[in-house]
Amino acid sequence: MYEIRFHGRGGQGAVMAAQSLAAAAFREGYYALAFPHFGAERRGAPVLAFARIAEGKIYEKTRVYHPNYVVVLDPVLPELVNVQDGLVEGGMAILNSPLQPDEVQLERSTDTATVDATTVALETLGSPITNSAILGAFAKATGLLKIESVEQGIIDIFGPRIGMDKAERNAKAAAAAYERTTTGTCTGGRSYEASKMWLPDIDELPIGMSTPKTQTDAGLVGIGSFVENHTGSWRTFVPNVDPEKCINCQMCWFYCPDAAVDRGEEVIGFNLDYCKGCGICANVCPVDAIEMRR
């Protein structure tokens, strides 16, 4: 059995990538399953998805803890998260990265494949959604599935949801990424901060979970904890305002789902501690004063 873990950010389509991979494997006669890890998911938040591929029926219903392959949709994630956590001996990391495999530093040196999936996606789809492109890299790097099966798997999953035209373009993104994937070995030695999570025992857990602002070893919890818990790192795009064009109408302030637009005297500003780079501000700006930059 092959176990695969996908790392992405909410909105990058890690779940559909996992499902497409399962569909591709199914087309080649394998038994396969794919499932998300449902967390407090929001656009831009780090998310996980999982897939298993085997010759016969798969009974394991747990999350994947010891993947044979990890697939990373976001170029910044490997700097923040140890994507090799639990990766088996001889396992491989497949990364969306503009770097060559030997230029990439992770926790340890393992087989690694890279492809600049973001650029492929921008060229093929016109958006930085990398879930289809990265599957082309998977096919090339692992040799487990034929690229034709992966393309068909993408069409199987994407077609009914976003239409056949877009599904076929996503299949093309996978084919393009297949051609541009390089395999090699990454370097090791990157250290990661142990992930901090507040896990109180029953005696410490507030009765009824009624939690005032509380300082814990894992940081602030309870009401107002977002003062410390910055979420700006989820961002791929940064909003830039042209002060010459801005008329300070504050439509962006009104629409920002994260209250990350600051109202200024003359022009608006952005609170990049919380801005997720969703681009709603640029979309609603009546004078096109906001530009999203990578």
Next chain:
Amino acid sequence: MKRVVTGNYAAAYGAKVCKPDVVAAYPITPQTFIVEHISEFVNDGEMDTQFVRMDSEHSAMSACVSASATGVRTFTATASQGLALMHEILFIASAQRLPVVMPVVNRTVAGPIGIWVEYNDTMPQRDTGWLQVYVEDNQEVLDMTIQAFKIAEDHDVLLPMMVNLDAFILSHTVEPVDLIEQEEVDRFLPPYDPIANLLPETPMAVGTFSPPEYIQEVRYQTDVAMRKAEAVIERVNREFAEQFGRDYHGMLEEYRTDDADVILVTLGTVTSTARAVVDRMREAGKKVGIVKLRFFRPYPLEQIREIASRVDAIGFYDRSVSYGVGGPSYIEGRHALYGYTIPVMNFLAGIGGRDVMSEDVELMFDMLLKAAKEGKAEKDIVWIGTRGVNP
């Protein structure tokens, strides 16, 4: 001061003398008079409470949860479909450890639509984390409404509590009740001392989205609180008995069980009928007794085991059925008596509000005596008074 009042009045009076800060309610037969009496008390200036008329029971319980989270004493009442509509919010009240007190006038949940007594409203709520007591007369309605606040608000418990009274047989029946004076209740019931108040000056995260990393611990805490409630119930019962001279014996009451050959475990008003039957059968030389099961949550598992070890057969009376299995009290009893070899029987009677007659109870005892003598019951689950079905 003794007066002849209905069960509904006794519940409303109980609320009045416990001085809840908030009563949020919605009327439903046969409970309507409880909240109507309260609205009269408030209107007449006899009761200083914020009385909130809601648009449904779901809203009423939601309002109670919100009010209770701010650290104030909170009361409501409902029945049947109303309780079913509250179902979703019942879990929230217990998980947030909010000691809301609520009389439930037990009434058939449709279908078929009926307004008479059946326990298919409260029994399905047994896993919501609410304490449940079933009462026998109108005095007990009042006394348990008062005790409920003291039990639920105890810091070892901090769980909501239902006081369950039979539709019409109690709710609309008048009988003499000692309406305890306000000063006496004030002496018995301390002010509510909440552990967390959601107030502007003390903000906190309440009722938050919680991933699997937390919910299992919350469930465990609640389970511990429900188990601890047993000792609190016994203590509050003793305190009440000392002050008012009425001893309800806490979790359950035994009646003429000392040398009994067989015991029937009853619930609610059938207990009263059964007491009279026991007296008559004792006179005829039959060694029968009853256990009045008062609390269904928490459940007196150890006490049931101890009692069963003294007899040759035990029966559980139920006023609702879990289809294909048996009555809820029987299911719980069988669980308690795992490993016991005596006959354990289930008697289903009075479903949908059908009268449970003395002859019905006598039949239950006779069947138990026969099972005791033979060492086994002919059948475990017996429907009594069902047309076309031989018991």
